[in-house]
Amino acid sequence: MTEETYRPAVVPVSTYRFQVQPAFTFDDAAAQAEHLHRLGVSHAYLSPVLAPAKGSTHGYDVVDHSRLNEEAGGRAGFDRLVAALRAVGLAAVADVVPNHMAVPTPAHENAQLWSVLKEGPRSPYARWFDVDWSVQDRAILMAVLGQRIGQVLAAGELSLDTRSTPQGEEHVLRYYDHVFPVRPGTEDLPLAELVDRQWYRLAHWRVADEELNYRRFFDVDTLAAIRVEDREVFDASHALLLELVGRGDLQGLRIDHPDGLADPRGYLRWLAEATSNATGDGSAWVVVEKILEGEEQLPADWACAGTTGYDALQRVGGLFLDPAGAEPLTEQYTALTGETGTFQAVVDNAKREVVEHGLYAEVHRLVDLLSGICHDDVDLRDHTRRGLHECVVELLVAFHQYRAYVVPGEQAPPEAVAVVEGAAEHARAHLPEERHDTLQVVVDLALNRAGNPSDARIAEFVVRFQQTCGPVMAKGIEDTSFYRWFRLSSLNEVGGDPTRFGTSPEEFHSFCSALARDWPAAMTTLSTHDTKRSEDVRARLSVLSELTEEWGAALTRWRELATEHRASELDARTELLVWQTLFGTWGDEGPIGAERLLGYLQKATREAKDHTTWTSPDEAYEAAVERFATGVLGDEAVLAAVREFVEATAAQARVAVLGQKFVQLAMPGVPDVYQGTELVDLSLVDPDNRRPVDYADRSRRLAALDDGAAPADLHDEKLLVVSRALRVRREHPELFVGQEAGYSPVPTTTGNALAFGRGSVGAPGAIAVTTRLPVSLERHGGWGEHTLSLPEGGWRDAFTGTVLSGGAVRVADVLAQLPVALLVRES
Template sequence: MSERATPARRLVSPGRPVPVSTYRLQLGPDLTFDDVAAQVPYYASLGVSHLYLSPVLRAAPGSTHGYDVVAHDEVSPVLGGLDGLHRLAGTAHDAGLGLVLDIVPNHMAVPTPVWHNRPLWSVLAEGPDSPYASWFDVDWSGGEGALLIPVLGDRIGTVLARGELTLEQEDVLGDGTRAVLRYHEHVFPVRTGTESLPLAELLERQHYRLAYWRVADEELNYRRFFDVDTLVAVRVEDPAVFDATHALVLQLLRDGTIDGLRIDHPDGLADPAGYLERLREATDGAWVVVEKILAGDEQVPGDWWTAGTTGYDALWRVQQTFVDPGGAALLGSVMHRLAGDTSDAFPGIVARAKSEVVEGTLYAEVHRLTELAAGICHDDVRLRDHTWRALHECLVGLLVELDRYRAYVVPGTAPHPEAVEALQSAAARARRRLSGERAETMDVVVDLLLGREAGSAGRTRDPRRDELVVRFQQTCGAVQAKGVEDTAYYRWTQLTALCEVGGEPERFALTPTDLAAWASRAQVVAPLAMTTLSTHDTKRGEDTRARLGVLSELPHEWSALVDALHRTSAPFRSALVDGRAENLLWQTLAGTWTAQGPIEADRLVDYLVKAVREAKSHTSWASPDEAYEQAVVSLARHALEDPTVVELFTGWELRTRPAVRAATLGTKLVQLTLPGVADVYQGTEVPAVTLVDPDNRRKVDTEDLAARLDRLDNGAVPRTLTDEKLLVTSRALRVRRDVTEAFTGPEAGFVPLAHSSGHSLTYARTVAGEARVVVVATRLGAAVERLDGWADHTVALPEGTWHDVLTDREVPGGVQPVGPLLDRLPVALLVAGAV
């Protein structure tokens, strides 16, 4: 146990429940509350302490994920309503399980038809006079007093000429008919008193402006979620809005239906720290974790009241500990041969992608920032000569160069030194790309963004300056997410497994010492944060990434394989297919080709189309290039059918099977036993080679899993990797449940253990300094195989007698040879005491 104390903001209030482990469930029409309740016996047998539910509030019609909320005061009837949620809670509680809920404070849906979102419908009907006008982040001065609604398939004049907009009478809310505007499936309210006007004049008089959908990137006057026009931001910084949007969720906490919360994207809020402090008070100190992307060694801000993150910081570290650093150069060479990208090109790719985003899909947000800065400068004689263009270039430069989701500055509060350093470093990098004439303007912009005195003596604050500080930070997250994770990560193909949400592809690989150092610190600073390997947002499932990681262990073999694939595919590979897409295809096949063969063609094609559109190099969602996309799709389909390609990948799968086994089981065991609350994403208790959503949200055959687990519990020997991963997952979860004090208790600790091989990863989980659980995992199984086994390598186990719960045998303490310990499985999970 560390002598350092865990910060109070990272702990829950005394008596509040803390999950030991969670099982993430993606609810929807195919997985309702009653469906989950029927599967509770399996989840309980697996060993989790809590079921972790995706958002349950009423969502937009047809929602497949629940993040497009339309009503905060109603549990989704599609899922079973409030009664169904209570039934599930009762069944779970009877089985000893609790519930954790994912909530979305940052935004609501702009649904079709919009009346499904009653607060937004009210704002469209009544404008600033609506009782809900304060709910949404709308700049009423930015759109001539009208909220921009970019839903039209063509420019407004053309739509009118075609007669596609009609005035009709409908009863949309069940309180009598009223005049509405209809555009195909879209329905909008008509402002009272304008019903009899000619259609063109009627449109001019509304509290909203119907516009061509492409207008949103240039003139949008409401804050949206990243660049998604159908998600409108909610102003939970307003106490009244917070209370209204959280009343039902808080009631579910008070009555014990749920035990804790996962907060979706708090970086998008105006004041994340203030929001989390208010939530802490409202929940009486319940367990709350946040979806927070940390850049490199960045930490969760010290003034946030949260147990920690949802686990992306653990995800990439675990994964990259199982990547061989020796493979970096050769995989970089393969990328260069195919795509032309050099191994040091990643920063430039990121900068270009972020530049494209700020000048493209996020132009409206950046324009709004520039207008704020220009207005501040125009009204201050000492700043008046800093032009709109100069301010725009400096703001763009900062957004491109800032290396994190947010620099946390609160108006009226002295900024933290880390925030100052982040902004000043970004400014220094941006200056290198700007003319010398912009240097003084950059100084002014940085001072304004840090809330410092700029211009007239003593002036640091006014409403516009405060708004600039807040909106800049909100825009940073959108630029980082859309520019890096949703663009650059689809362009960088050295090892695609590293291009993950919250990932650090430039680091390539970590050592066991790196992981142990991070875990030791996490045990102190955030012992109740989450760890994970897969989420509903990951770009590849954990098992796909584990298979891809093996490329780094066998880089020479992979390089030769890619050369053979390139030659073999030449007759059916169109000249339109670029090297990045080709490299992505071969790696995707390597990551999803199992002993049963390749991934289904439709799944592969759907993924590739999404990937190349996200990359935005030759096609995009906004401007699809059908010829290019068809060329990529044709290559993929031909590859799956070509006998030589099939033979090559079948041989690769067989050659890498032992290394894949070690990586699959090792990453899972380590993730489940590191400091924090361990999460299992639905279906990942067995190998699941999945890709980005919606592929990773497919239905899980829980009946088969339950039957398989029952066989293992009744003494069946695991004979496949599926059996082995289920064994490792269930036993690790049960150990967490049975020895809780070693994992989430106040005296829990993490201690690395001495070992003689860099290919083993070993540590103990302790209680008050006494080892209670020991983990031993094979790292880089291909290297162990190449060295003909473990030879005389050893691991120093704590003294005493240990029981390996994976192989059901006793192991003595002290210095022990690794070979006999890992002769049946590439991992071991030891619990103190003989059984």
């Protein structure tokens, strides 16, 4: 990131995420402006605001870039929200979806897509969509039919009809709720011939994975990729957003899935330039939803403030995991499930399934390109299509991050070369020796260093290969492997690595120092709309890493008590997931409700795809899972045993809940608070995390704390920590987001306390202190005479009001009331 390419006009001090949808409109968000102000945030962070498909509860299925979400209140509602925020000194940032649009039902909701379906490659919007018009019938595959086209025609399920438009009546084809345009001049043909003459091909839904000819979002047929690498498409799809940025209605943008774009670097440069032109005073603050794997770094030449924070999420959560728990939990998992394979083996199998089945059409298109390139180059002609296919499959399976960053016509950067060649080394071990030369050809073409430089197909392959790596990673790991391996489910998180068990203080300090140096205005997060579990579910589960023997004993007891609910079809791995989920989500009112648990388990088991799937549900298996879950929830003896364990671990869970939230709020970056998580939130994966938030309760609790009431429970304690930390950030932004917002480790005499300073490295203005691994702390006799070294001067704890002096201070005095402390230098 360089100042020449990116200089944000405004950097938020903190954000609060709202999931705008029909059930929570712009006006509903506006009603919480005062709460956000009292909480201490600087910006409301809105999910996508452009018009989505009707009824959308998430907004990532945009149908019209020229309108705001009408079901959320439209432009008038959005303007009222902006006014309400401004009235209390706040502003807004919003999610942007540049990679794809919805293929809605009916299709005419997307005017650009409707035009292409009607007029084909002659449509003025044909350049919007990434369609392969070279297929045999030059038609976009619309795989929406419940049976094969011949059967649909024979059953009379397709009919010619008309619909009214502002320009008059137009002919359409109807298939139940689906409506498609009729190519002009074909309306009088016999129905079967008419169907065959359209610019789209109606097909059975199962045909999509094998013959789809438009690029999509991952494997979702109803989200068609758009080509924002075309400047005309970029300008048209961003015009309204740029208008809102220019008016100051939006001061920042979160970019969804940049790895799906043909040229993420080029897109971000265009966006920085366009937002700078719109404001006349620097670019908008931009963060990107980029998942960094392992030690991967965000490309330094991206014109943005950094990532949306999954890298921070992993490091923060790891602080509250005991690495010593990894081996005992592994042994328990193996003993219970009988599975002895490594997580990497699970990943390799899942990715291979995705490549060979769910993403077959994408792989087929890559092989088509390679086959054509090799056929037309005499030096490469003897590399067969079959060999190319095998090599592409193995290379995609071996790829260990979402993509490399190679730009056609440019020399591949060293980082990209290392990634691709590293994947090739792994792939080579799974290929016979006679394929090794072919693999090298694929690698050289992917790195833009082979073939005829003027061959446009090579440039296309370079881009498409990178665009395919991401879906393989996401579908193979996040959406399959994470549902197949549950040593400790809190580690199965977006951007996470279940084999990476814990973060040492030294590793955390190193990470934060680099973040403060390289990406000081990146977003940090603990919960998002995409996380598999909320921050507080993960925090509670992290306690198990310190209590492996107690957890093993509890599992044995619970399983014995639940014997009568266990059908023969139920696998031990899914049962273990039930127990971890029941423990992790146990709330003040007791266990999670049956509807929520069954919805989650259906999603988890179908995503795993080894006993049941979304497309081919196994009724007997799913009935066994439901019987077990409902049986457990209705069994008082089982619930009493679980309740006993929850209560026995409550003190340790409190440390993790408060500690990880506080660390996120105090560390380098711009912290986001996901809707409702200012209190303890025990949510699971979407859509569970989009349930209504009780803001009245949160407002009453905050008012009581502000009036001097002591926290009544863990909810109040978390609210106290969140609100006071956010207010300190707002009152002293220079300590957290300014040029002098440095990061410096503060020495302690115990690894059970983590401390760091914010502000000038030589003279910090705030010190964050948190407890970690409370079980080992207790086993070692508590804080005793352990100390931390405060810089000279007076310090006041923003949470308790306790005043301390600089020098060696007993940790027990700093953390006498709460397991966390935010010490602010007294002026």
